[in-house]
Amino acid sequence: MLQTAQRQSKTKKPAPPHERFLEAFRWMLLTRTLEEKLVSLYRGGLITGGVYIGKGQEAVSAACGLFLQKGDIFAPLIRDQAGRSAFGEPLLDVTRTYLGSRQGPMRGRDGNIHRGRPQDNQLAMVSHLGAMISVTVGALMAKRFKGEKDFIGLACIGEGGMQTGAFHEGMNIAAVEQVPLVIVATNNHYAYSTPNDREFACHDLVDRAIGYGFEGYNLDGTDLSGCLEVIGGAVKRARAGRPPQLIVASVLRLSGHGEHDDASYVTEEMKRQPFARDCLKVAEQTIADLKLADADTLAAWRKEAAAKVDEAIATAQKEAPPEGDKEDWCALSTRDLVDQLETID
Amino acid sequence: MSITYLEAIREAQAKLLRDDKRVFIYGQDVGGAFGGAFKATKGLAKEFPGRVLNAPISEDAMVGTAIGAAIEGMRPIVEMQFADFSSIALNQILNNAGTHYWRTNVPVPITIRLPSGGTKGSGPFHSQSMESIYAHYPGLIVMTPATVEDAYTMLIEAVAIDDPVVYCEHKYLYYHLKADQLPTESVPTGTARIAREGRDLTIVSYSAMVHEALAVAEQLASEGFEIEVVDLRSVKPLDTNTVLASVARTGRLLCVGESFPWGGVTAEVIARVGAEGFHLLDAAPQRLNAKDTPIPYHPNLWSAHRPNANVIARKARALLRE
Numbered sequence: 232m233l234q235t236a237q238r239q240s241k242t243k244k245p246a247p248p249h250e251r252f253l254e255a256f257r258w259m260l261l262t263r264t265l266e267e268k269l270v271s272l273y274r275g276g277l278i279t280g281g282v283y284i285g286k287g288q289e290a291v292s293a294a295c296g297l298f299l300q301k302g303d304i305f306a307p308l309i310r311d312q313a314g315r316s317a318f319g320e321p322l323l324d325v326t327r328t329y330l331g332s333r334q335g336p337m338r339g340r341d342g343n344i345h346r347g348r349p350q351d352n353q354l355a356m357v358s359h360l361g362a363m364i365s366v367t368v369g370a371l372m373a374k375r376f377k378g379e380k381d382f383i384g385l386a387c388i389g390e391g392g393m394q395t396g397a398f399h400e401g402m403n404i405a406a407v408e409q410v411p412l413v414i415v416a417t418n419n420h421y422a423y424s425t426p427n428d429r430e431f432a433c434h435d436l437v438d439r440a441i442g443y444g445f446e447g448y449n450l451d452g453t454d455l456s457g458c459l460e461v462i463g464g465a466v467k468r469a470r471a472g473r474p475p476q477l478i479v480a481s482v483l484r485l486s487g488h489g490e491h492d493d494a495s496y497v498t499e500e501m502k503r504q505p506f507a508r509d510c511l512k513v514a515e516q517t518i519a520d521l522k523l524a525d526a527d528t529l530a531a532w533r534k535e536a537a538a539k540v541d542e543a544i545a546t547a548q549k550e551a552p553p554e555g556d557k558e559d560w561c562a563l564s565t566r567d568l569v570d571q572l573e574t575i576d
Numbered sequence: 577m578s579i580t581y582l583e584a585i586r587e588a589q590a591k592l593l594r595d596d597k598r599v600f601i602y603g604q605d606v607g608g609a610f611g612g613a614f615k616a617t618k619g620l621a622k623e624f625p626g627r628v629l630n631a632p633i634s635e636d637a638m639v640g641t642a643i644g645a646a647i648e649g650m651r652p653i654v655e656m657q658f659a660d661f662s663s664i665a666l667n668q669i670l671n672n673a674g675t676h677y678w679r680t681n682v683p684v685p686i687t688i689r690l691p692s693g694g695t696k697g698s699g700p701f702h703s704q705s706m707e708s709i710y711a712h713y714p715g716l717i718v719m720t721p722a723t724v725e726d727a728y729t730m731l732i733e734a735v736a737i738d739d740p741v742v743y744c745e746h747k748y749l750y751y752h753l754k755a756d757q758l759p760t761e762s763v764p765t766g767t768a769r770i771a772r773e774g775r776d777l778t779i780v781s782y783s784a785m786v787h788e789a790l791a792v793a794e795q796l797a798s799e800g801f802e803i804e805v806v807d808l809r810s811v812k813p814l815d816t817n818t819v820l821a822s823v824a825r826t827g828r829l830l831c832v833g834e835s836f837p838w839g840g841v842t843a844e845v846i847a848r849v850g851a852e853g854f855h856l857l858d859a860a861p862q863r864l865n866a867k868d869t870p871i872p873y874h875p876n877l878w879s880a881h882r883p884n885a886n887v888i889a890r891k892a893r894a895l896l897r898e
C-alpha cells in the first residue's frame with residue numbers, strides 16, 4: 232500500500248485533501264518507525280557513526296517530498312527522512328547506508344544521512360551546511376538550458392544552516408537566476424546545542440525572503456494540514472513561474488542533535504511552547520477528530536510500516552560490507568587520468 | 577597571424593560553445609560586451625546568446641551552481657576573476673565536486689578557470705598560484721598550461737573530461753606568449769613535455785616558470801652546460817615517469833614553482849624522485865619556490881619574492897658544481 236502512495240505522489244492530479252493528508256501521515260509514520268529502529272540499532276552498537284533523526288519534523292518533511300513530481304530536484308538535509316521516502320527513496324537505501332552495506336548507493340563510502348541518488352534527482356548532501364542550495368539552482372538552470380518544462384527544485388535547510396555564507400550566496404543566486412526553487416527552512420530552535428538567540432538576531436527569519444527577492448511564508452510545522460497547504464502552495468507558485476519561495480517552519484527538535492546527544496540543554500520552557508507539539512500525534516488527533524481512518528486501519532498501517540522497516544534492516548544486515556583490499560580506490564571516473572602516485576598497498 | 581595565450585583561451589571557449597550545446601560559461605563580468613576582467617570571453621556572449629552569463633560575486637555559489645548543472649548533464653566552465661578568489665569556493669570545489677564521483681558514482685564534469693600567478697603591482701590578493709591546494713585533494717584534475725598550444729588544447733580537453741578540472745592559466749603569459757597559429761594536435765593530459773633537451777641537469781617546472789627555466793637553460797648553455805627542461809603541463813596527474821627518465825639522463829634535479837614553498841608541487845616531485853629514483857641522482861635534489869610571505873605589491877619586492885631566471889641560474893650552477 233505504501234507503494235500505491237508513492238505512485239500517487241508522482242501524478243500531477245492533486246489528490247483530495249484528505250487523501251493527501253493520509254498519504255503524508257503514512258510517510259510520517261513510516262519515518263517514525265524506521266528512525267526508532269535505527270535508534271535502537273545505534274544503542275545496541277550495531278551502527279557505526281552517528282544516527283540523525285527528524286523526530287518532530289516529519290510533517291514538514293513529508294509535505295516537501297509529497298508535492299514533488301518526477302523530474303523535480305530534491306535536496307534533502309539532515310532531518311528529511313519523511314521527505315526522502317515520499318520522494319521515492321527506497322528504504323533499502325537508508326538501511327544499507329546506515330549499516331554500511333556494499334550494495335547501498337554510497338557503498339560504505341559515505342554514511343547515514345549523507346546519501347542520495349543524483350541520477351534520480353535526489354541530490355546527495357555534503358555535510359557543509361548551505362552548500363546544496365546553489366547545487367540545486369545549477370541543476371534547475373541545466374533543466375532550463377535543456378528545454379525541459381514543468382520542473383521545480385526543493386531544498387531543505389535548518390535555521391542554523393541559514394546563517395552560513397553559502398546559504399546567503401545560494402539564496403541570492405537563485406533569485407538572480409529566477410529558477411523555480413522552493414527553500415524549506417525548518418527552525419527547530421536549536422543548531423546542535425545553540426538556541427536561536429545565538430544564531431541570528433532578526434525579528435523573523437522569513438523577513439529575509441523579501442531582501443533576496445523571494446516570496447516568504449511562515450508555517451506551523453507541527454500541523455500537517457498547514458504544512459500541506461503552505462508547502463503545496465509554494466510548490467504550485469514555483470511551478471507557475473513565481474519568484475523563488477522561502478518557507479520558514481517552526482518546530483522543536485524532539486531528539487538530540489544526533490543519538491549521541493541527550494539534548495539536556497533544551498529547556499523545560501522550550502518544551503512547553505506550542506511549536507514543541509509532536510506533529511505525528513497532532514496528525515493522529517486530526518485523523519480521529521475528522522474520522523479520516525478508524526483505529527483498525529491505523530493499526531494495520533503501523534504493522535505494515537514495521538514489517539517493511541524490519542525487512543529493509545534484515546536485508547541490509549545480511550549484506551557484505553565493503554573491504555579495504557577489494558575497494559576500487561579511485562576518485563576519478565577518468566581512469567587514464569588517475570595520478571600514478573604509489574599509495575599504501 | 578599570431579595568437580596570444582589569452583586569445584587561445586578565448587578561442588578554445590568559442591570552439592567549445594560552438595561544438596557542444598552542453599557548454600556554458602559562468603563568472604563575474606564574463607558576459608555582455610565586457611567579456612571578462614582579462615577579456616578571455618570577449619565577444620562570446622554576443623556570439624552565443626544566453627550561454628555566457630554574468631554571475632554575482634558569489635564564488636561558492638558559482639561553483640555550486642556549476643556542480644548542479646553538471647550533474648544534470650551540462651558542461652559548465654566557471655571563470656574565477658582571479659585564482660585568489662577561488663578560496664571562497666574551496667568548499668564546493670574540494671568537498672562537493674572533489675568527492676561527488678567517489679561518493680555517488682556520478683561524475684561532475686566542471687571546468688574551473690583560475691587566472692593565476694603574479695604580475696607586477698598585483699599584490700597579495702591578485703597574484704596567487706593555487707595548484708598545490710587543489711592537487712592535494714582527491715577527485716580533481718589540475719592543469720597548468722605553459723604554452724599557447726597547451727592553453728588551447730588543454731582547455732578543450734578539460735571540458736571533455738568527465739571529472740572536475742581546475743585549469744590554472746597564467747596571467748603573465750596572457751599577453752607575453754604568442755604562437756603563429758592554433759594547434760591542430762594535442763599531447764594528452766598527464767603527459768609531461770620535454771621543453772628543452774639536455775644532459776647535465778633537469779629543471780622540472782610548469783606554467784610561467786617553464787619560461788624562466790628555458791631562459792636559464794639558454795644562459796647556462798653559453799657556460800657549457802646542457803639543461804633539460806621538463807614542463808609538467810598538468811600537476812595532477814603528475815607524469816612521474818617522464819621526470820624520472822629525465823633524471824636518469826642528467827643525474828641532477830631542480831624543481832621550480834611559483835607558489836609558496838611549504839609542501840606543494842615541487843616537494844611532491846622531489847619526494848617521488850627520492851623514493852623511486854634515488855639511485856639515479858648524483859646530487860641531492862633541490863627546489864625553488866616563492867618566499868614564505870604573502871605576495872608583495874611593489875615590483876622591487878615582487879621580483880625578489882618569486883623565483884626568476886637569475887635565482888634559478890644561481891641555484892642551477894650550485895647544483896651543477898656538486
Ligand SMILES: Cc1ncc(C[n+]2csc(CCOP(=O)(O)OP(=O)(O)O)c2C)c(N)n1
Pocket residue numbers: 309310358359360388389390391392393395419421422423484488
Ligand atoms: C558549515 C558547517 N559548519 C558546521 C557544521 C556542523 N554541524 C552539523 S549540523 C549542525 C547544526 C545544524 O543546525 P540547523 O541548521 O539548525 O539544523 P538542525 O540540526 O537543527 O536540523 C552543525 C553545527 C556543518 N555541518 N556545516
Ligand SMILES: [Mg+2]
Pocket residue numbers: 389390391417418419420421422423
Ligand atoms: Mg536547527
